Amino acid sequence: MRLACDRACLSDCRHTENAVGVRALNVVRAPDVLVVGGGSAGLFAAIAAGQSGARTVLVEKGERLGKKLLISGGGRCNVTNSGDLQQLIEHTPGNGRFLHSVYAQWSNRDIVRFFEVRGVLLKEEDHGRLFPASNSANTVLQALVNELQRLGVEIRYRHAALAFLIEHGRVCGLRSVKGDIQAGAVVIATGGVTAQATGSSGDGYALAESVGHKIVAPYPTSVPLTSPDVRIVSRTLQGIAVQRVHVKLLSGKKILASEEGDLLFTHFGLSGPVALRLSQYLVREKTRNPAAGFVALVDFVPAKTVTEWLRELQEYVAVYPGRSIKQALKPHVPERLAEALAEEAGLAVKRCHEVSRAEWERLVAMIKRWPLAIGGTLGMEKAFITGGGVDLRGIDPRTLASKLAKGLYFAGEVIDIHGHTGGYNLTAAFATGYVAGGSAAKYALARED
Ligand SMILES: Cc1cc2nc3c(=O)[nH]c(=O)nc-3n(C[C@H](O)[C@H](O)[C@H](O)COP(=O)(O)OP(=O)(O)OC[C@H]3O[C@@H](n4cnc5c(N)ncnc54)[C@H](O)[C@@H]3O)c2cc1C
Incomplete structure (x- = not known):
């Protein structure tokens, strides 16, 4: 005789009644x-x-x-x-x-x-x-x-x-x-x-x-960021990996988050640990406010203050007046990025000794507060x-x-x-x-x- 099971057994379980009416388990327990x-x-x-x-x-x-x-x-x-x-x-x-x-x-x-x-x-x-x-x-x-x-x-x-x-x-x-x-x-x-x-x-x-x-x-979350910026779309920066940068993610004037670490430029935007970490803040803000715009403010040389770095550059110029701006930047950022930054500052063709104090200040300020428009993130399938x-x-x-x-x-x-x-x-x-x-x-x- 089959009894209703009260012991959470497998579907093929049989709790049966033996000759004296005592229930016995005769197959594998659940x-x-x-x-x-x-x-x-x-x-x-x-x-x-x-x-x-x-x-x-x-x-x-x-x-x-x-x-x-x-x-x-x-x-x-x-x-x-x-x-x-x-x-x-x-x-x-x-x-x-x-x-x-x-x-x-x-x-x-x-x-x-x-x-x-x-x-x-x-x-x-x-x-x-x-x-x-x-x-x-x-x-x-x-x-x-x-x-x-x-x-x-x-x-x-x-x-x-x-x-x-x-x-x-x-x-x-x-x-x-x-x-x-x-x-x-x-x-x-x-x-x-x-x-x-x-x-x-x-x-x-x-x-x-x-x-x-x-x-x-x-x-x-932990998903790459996309950017409509021409410097990304043109693929000029694609493949450049920068170590130990500091990035602030802004929505209007509000700082959503800031992170320090390694960054990778891709053909669609930013990846690498810093971008992946920032992504969740962007996604959450976009959910709250779908019309929000975003900017990543990158400091490529966070280890130095503007004043420290300008002083170092002055010393560099004194020793290597004939070198290019790219060469002056190379100890601090990857070569391809140094080239792109010198170009962006309009100083690519100048030698170090030809650059004025005001131009150095502008260049350093730009590299320590480099804004990049961020559109959003890649989708769930890339997270x-x-x-x-x-x-x-x-x-x-x-x-x-x-x-x-x-x-x-x-x-x-x-x-x-x-x-x-x-x-x-x-x-x-x-x-x-x-x-x-x-x-x-x-x-x-x-x-x-
Ligand atoms: C590309 C990639 C790389 C990553 N690298 C790292 C890393 O190096 N270090 C790190 O810390 N994290 C990493 N992560 C994240 C980490 O792998 C996950 O957070 C973790 O594996 C989640 O484990 P889980 O068991 O919760 O889920 P999962 O690993 O997703 O396992 C869920 C399982 O449930 C099964 N399942 C789903 N529905 C059913 C159902 N109805 N019935 C029966 N089974 C079902 C699925 O088939 C799957 O086997 C990475 C993630 C990705 C996508």
Whole structure:
């Protein structure tokens, strides 16, 4: 005789009545934890659940795990950053403070230890960025897959989650394209909406909304800036990379943000870490005020004040009076940029000794406040990270449990959190995954007792 199952079992489960009327379980038990999404956050959620002793199943809608992880950091995977807790939070401008409690439980130090214990040595590059010494994201993914196998986590591919199974207001499983799967707890780690070819197409938003969560409308972040300026359109500056510049992003007279770092001129505008960091402020302002205009005010030589640099240039002219302006600028900016700036100042044909004090002052002022009209950003498909996502007000910051539906947890880019480039996003994905998976296991195992 078939009984109604009250233990969150698999769809093919049979709880039967034996000869003396006692119920016995005669097939495989349902998973304690069901993780949805085999990206960075989902993999760590499944690992944490498995390490907690929970029977864990991971469903992935594609045919492979970690597709975005494999393309991260240009295929080298900037796994985390060596900065302290404050730096991790500061470099996560999209609600980084929400992560205080998560990082107190599991953070970049734990990520480093996790990989090193499993033989993946990390090396540090500029700005504290940590990469696998192999320079291959595959090494990172393989370590995660090996751990899942060691823990006996079951992975089901081509299992797109469609809806929750709900019982008495509690999430107790999923409807997937392959059928229903009951579970003690469910972790949503379906990612954002950038690089959709990797599988992250925003499915988690509809799932979250179905149980009452609010979604902060997704927007592109860490995305290059576009410019209609003739100096960009003419491609004169295309390909020039400038290190350690300072850029202010203005909307009218309002300074939206300022950032220091490396900048790259492209055929459409600006890219590189500084432009990527500024992009989120522009996108948010444009959402508030669609008619807003923007200007990037670039200081190509922020390390020197106008007075210091003018004094140095006077000394230079005294020693090299016959040299060109381009040569005088070359110690401070890349050669092609020096040429373009001398041209723009109308001084390209002059020798140093022919330039008046007023002309030097004008040149230095221009290089330290170089305005470039900015039109907007490239679209979501070119963004590295999704801003917006599941509203944090509906999530418990300590456990990443839904405040609206018991048995439901969130991890990774599906949540309304985004960081700068530099390893901060994978750090957030790994850490939220680890905490959500561990919390989900605790919840599910406690219900069984
Ligand atoms: C080009 C690029 C380079 C990057 N480089 C770096 C870097 O070097 N360092 C860094 O810190 N960050 C980097 N990032 C950001 C970082 O990769 C992401 O923030 C992170 O991978 C997000 O992890 P996630 O697990 O939340 O989502 P994802 O990695 O997007 O994983 C989501 C998974 O869920 C699956 N899924 C979706 N819907 C369903 C469904 N309905 N059912 C089942 N499965 C589903 C998807 O197929 C996917 O496998 C980069 C991003 C891009 C686009």
